[in-house]
Amino acid sequence: MSMKITDLSMSYGKAKIIQDINLEIAEGELVALLGPSGSGKTTLLRLIAGLETPDSGNIMIDGLDATKWSVGKRKVGFVFQHYALFKHMTIFDNIAFGLRVRPKKLRPPKEAIEQKVMELLQLVQLDELASRYPAQLSGGQRQRVALARALAVEPKILLLDEPFGALDAKVRQELRKWLRRLHEHLHVTSIFVTHDQEEALEVADKVVVMNHGRIEQIGSPIEVYNHPVNQFVFSFLGRVNLFRGRFQHADSASSVGYIRPHDVMLSHEPRNESDMKVIIKHITQVGPLVRLEAEDAEAKNAIEVEMSIQQFKELNFSVGETVFANLEHIKVFQNA
Amino acid sequence: MKGKVLLISISLLFIALFLLFPLLVVFSEALKQGIDVYIAAITEPDALAAIRLTLITSLFVIPINTLFGLMAAWAIAKFNFWGKSFLISLIDLPFAISPVISGLIFVLLFGSAGFLAPLLDDLHIKIVFAVPGIILATLFVTFPFVARELIPLMQSQGTAEEEAALSLGASGWKTFIKVTLPNIKWGLLYGVILCNARAMGEFGAVSVVSGHIRGLTNTLPLHVEILYNEYSFVAAFAVASLLTLLAIITLILKSLMELRFDRHRSENQIKEGESV
Numbered sequence: 268m269s270m271k272i273t274d275l276s277m278s279y280g281k282a283k284i285i286q287d288i289n290l291e292i293a294e295g296e297l298v299a300l301l302g303p304s305g306s307g308k309t310t311l312l313r314l315i316a317g318l319e320t321p322d323s324g325n326i327m328i329d330g331l332d333a334t335k336w337s338v339g340k341r342k343v344g345f346v347f348q349h350y351a352l353f354k355h356m357t358i359f360d361n362i363a364f365g366l367r368v369r370p371k372k373l374r375p376p377k378e379a380i381e382q383k384v385m386e387l388l389q390l391v392q393l394d395e396l397a398s399r400y401p402a403q404l405s406g407g408q409r410q411r412v413a414l415a416r417a418l419a420v421e422p423k424i425l426l427l428d429e430p431f432g433a434l435d436a437k438v439r440q441e442l443r444k445w446l447r448r449l450h451e452h453l454h455v456t457s458i459f460v461t462h463d464q465e466e467a468l469e470v471a472d473k474v475v476v477m478n479h480g481r482i483e484q485i486g487s488p489i490e491v492y493n494h495p496v497n498q499f500v501f502s503f504l505g506r507v508n509l510f511r512g513r514f515q516h517a518d519s520a521s522s523v524g525y526i527r528p529h530d531v532m533l534s535h536e537p538r539n540e541s542d543m544k545v546i547i548k549h550i551t552q553v554g555p556l557v558r559l560e561a562e563d564a565e566a567k568n569a570i571e572v573e574m575s576i577q578q579f580k581e582l583n584f585s586v587g588e589t590v591f592a593n594l595e596h597i598k599v600f601q602n603a
Numbered sequence: 604m605k606g607k608v609l610l611i612s613i614s615l616l617f618i619a620l621f622l623l624f625p626l627l628v629v630f631s632e633a634l635k636q637g638i639d640v641y642i643a644a645i646t647e648p649d650a651l652a653a654i655r656l657t658l659i660t661s662l663f664v665i666p667i668n669t670l671f672g673l674m675a676a677w678a679i680a681k682f683n684f685w686g687k688s689f690l691i692s693l694i695d696l697p698f699a700i701s702p703v704i705s706g707l708i709f710v711l712l713f714g715s716a717g718f719l720a721p722l723l724d725d726l727h728i729k730i731v732f733a734v735p736g737i738i739l740a741t742l743f744v745t746f747p748f749v750a751r752e753l754i755p756l757m758q759s760q761g762t763a764e765e766e767a768a769l770s771l772g773a774s775g776w777k778t779f780i781k782v783t784l785p786n787i788k789w790g791l792l793y794g795v796i797l798c799n800a801r802a803m804g805e806f807g808a809v810s811v812v813s814g815h816i817r818g819l820t821n822t823l824p825l826h827v828e829i830l831y832n833e834y835s836f837v838a839a840f841a842v843a844s845l846l847t848l849l850a851i852i853t854l855i856l857k858s859l860m861e862l863r864f865d866r867h868r869s870e871n872q873i874k875e876g877e878s879v
Contacts, residue, residue: 318766338769345770351763355785365771368781420771 268329268423268456269294275314275324284310286480288324292473297450298458299467302477303503308460309348311477312426315458317341328423344417344455346427350409352401358412359397362387365420387415390449407438418453427459431466443470464504468492476500498600501525508570510597521602528558528573530596533584542591545570547584552576559584561592629847632840644841652818653826653842656734660822661802663738664745668798672749673791677783679750680757681765694750697743706740706811713739732814737822740808745801752794753787760786793860800853804846 275288285307292298300308313319315326317338326334333341353361362384366375375383388394391411401409410430417425430446431439447470450457461467467474468488476483476491476499484496495501502509508531510524534542545561548569552558557579559572570592574582584590634641644650675694679687697705712718713730723730730736764786768778784791806824813820815829823846830839 316770318770338766339772339774342772343770345767347763347767349763351767353764353767353782353785364768364773364781368768368771368773368777416767416771 270315270329270424270456271325271327272315273325273327275311275321275326277310277314277319277321284480285314285321288482290475290482290485292456292458295454295456296472297447297456297470298473298475299471300458300460300475300477301462301464301467301503303462305479306477307480308462308477309428310480312428312458312460315424316343316345316426318345342420342423344420344422344425346410346413346417346425346430348428348432350401350413352409352412352416354401357398357400358388358393358404359384361401361412362416362419364416383419387419390418391415405438406434407442410434410442414449418455422455425455425457427457429461430459431463432461439466446470468504476503478503495598498523498525501598501600506571506573510568510594522599523602524594524597524599526594526597528571531570531572532593532595533559533561533572533574533582533590534593535582535590537591538593542593543570545590545592547586547588547590550584550586561590564589626847629840629844632836633844635840636837640837641841641844644835644838645845647838649818649821650826650838650842653821653823654845656737656821657803657823659734660738660741661799664741664802665795665799667742668745669749669791669795671746672753672794672798675750676753676757679754680760681762691754694747697746702744702805702807703811705743706808709736709740709743709808709812731812732816732820734820736812737809737820740812741802741805744805744808745798748798748801749791749794752790752797756787756790757783789860789863793857796853796856796860800850803849 270290270292272288272290275285276283277285288311300311302308310319314321317333317336317340321334324334325332328336328341338345353364356364363380366380366383369375374380385394385397388397391414393408393411393415396404396408401412404412410433414427414430431442434442443466446459459470468491471488473485474488474491475485478499484491484500486494491500492504495504501507502525506528508526508528510526532538533545537544544564546564547559547561549560550557551560555576556573557576559574561570561572562568563570572592633644645654675690678684679691710717710731713723713736714720715731717731728735730739764782765778768782769775773781803822804824805822806828809822810825810828813822813825815821815825817829821829823842827839827843827846830836830842
């Protein structure tokens with residue numbers, strides 16, 4: 268299903284939650300709505316689902332104006348942040364719910380429902396837990412039940428609100444890959460909300476970066492990471508070093524330079540005259556990366572540098588050493 | 604340790620003196636002249652009429668207040684609207700004012716010198732000193748029970764499950780029957796039981812609107828009072844023992860309900876705790 272959102276706005280009292288959102292989503296895309304908390308990403312998802320009503324703007328689904336459609340009519344599958352499983356029903360009944368509540372004419376026969384539910388249980392790898400209750404499941408299992416329940420009604424679009432938000436790091440990793448594979452397999456248009464940039468970059472085809480109810484940038488994970496259009500996107504998508512108006516490329520005092528820690532190159536000898544003299548203060552290893560904290564010898568600003576373990580071993584830096592930082596990958600933004 | 608024993612002893616003594624002792628007195632007075640007199644007292648026509656009227660009253664009051672309590676709790680718990688906190692206070696109004704005043708309100712509204720008297724006279728409808736007045740007064744007094752019980756429960760449960768049901772294509776009615784109702788059933792039953800106990804036992808408001816017409820507008824509590832004022836102590840206590848039995852049954856049901864309700868709630872809390 269394709270979707271086109273035009274000039275969508277919504278306020279709650281005086282607070283503008285969503286402002287002039289324009290967004291197009293093509294059939295079969297896997298889109299991430301990425302932003303800090305309070306950026307309006309969940310509200311946008313709920314607006315798409317029909318769980319909230321916009322103040323102005325339009326939502327077109329497959330070329331039809333769906334702005335005033337009810338939740339049921341939009342044929343969306345919604346996976347809630349805390350799953351919202353029906354506590355008093357078994358896993359089987361939870362998944363069967365959407366099929367069983369259909370009006371008699373549209374309801375599949377009992378055997379067909381049973382078969383469909385078992386298929387879905389297999390898809391989410393929970394076929395043995397059909398007769399359990401939600402309380403007896405782990406977080407990751409509940410998440411998959413919620414997904415199976417949403418898929419049971421064969422939604423035209425799948426909406427996931429912080430799908431992995433409540434899970435621990437390891438389960439998160441596994442489910443991410445699993446969701447990616449599932450999407451390749453089912454090819455249903457999907458939108459998920461996340462505040463975790465890594466998750467968005469790893470899973471989505473298209474990332475929509477949001478802040479203060481507005482869209483800051485739309486693009487592929489590579490585009491938004493490598494070519495952020497503004498300071499917000501740059502700093503939200505990863506770790507950054509920030510330099511204010513006093514470095515090589517700067518035209519004026521109001522400009523700000525951004526560089527990612529892994530783009531800073533350290534060497535024992537200066538490679539060109541613009542290299543910055545820094546003193547290494549701390550060295551820590553974080554998994555496959557070595558993170559160095561250094562201090563600008565003149566301005567006393569802290570700079571963070573990341574490199575691989577191999578690189579670190581080759582260069583052999585030590586704490587207290589004075590080295591040279593190359594900042595040629597710096598990106599400069601003008602402060603408005 | 605000493606303090607604990609002392610406190611418990613005082614509490615038990617107090618309960619015995621003020622709760623248990625009167626309870627025993629009711630039954631011993633009722634059975635003072637033997638079981639035959641007791642049975643005669645509760646089966647004479649006026650007593651039976653009072654029992655019938657009490658049952659009729661709660662038969663009307665319970666469904667109506669359950670329905671309105673549910674609707675009010677639903678509106679308050681699941682929607683945001685202007686004047687919501689005012690509505691919550693308004694629901695408590697019957698608790699805040701004396702039942703006698705509640706009864707008087709209806710006399711002033713529907714009585715022969717009342718606000719709506721001309722209209723009611725034309726239509727030949729009699730409300731005050733008749734059964735409709737008793738039902739209305741009881742409705743008013745017992746209105747908060749179901750709503751009060753459900754509002755915090757529904758608020759704590761939020762709307763996620765209902766939204767999930769709607770997004771899966773369920774109609775509003777099916778969502779209510781299959782998702783909301785199972786989640787609130789214990790709280791709802793609890794509210795209904797309390798509402799019933801009060802509806803059957805209400806004295807003040809009903810006393811004002813009833814007119815005390817024997818065999819016609821006397822409920823059980825009013826009948827007890829009349830018998831007592833006529834010095835028919837045994838009969839008064841016999842009828843009173845019926846109300847006392849009702850209270851005891853309500854208490855037992857209430858405790859059972861609380862047990863189920865708490866277990867249900869703590870199960871839910873474990874669920875919440877795990878998912879975070």
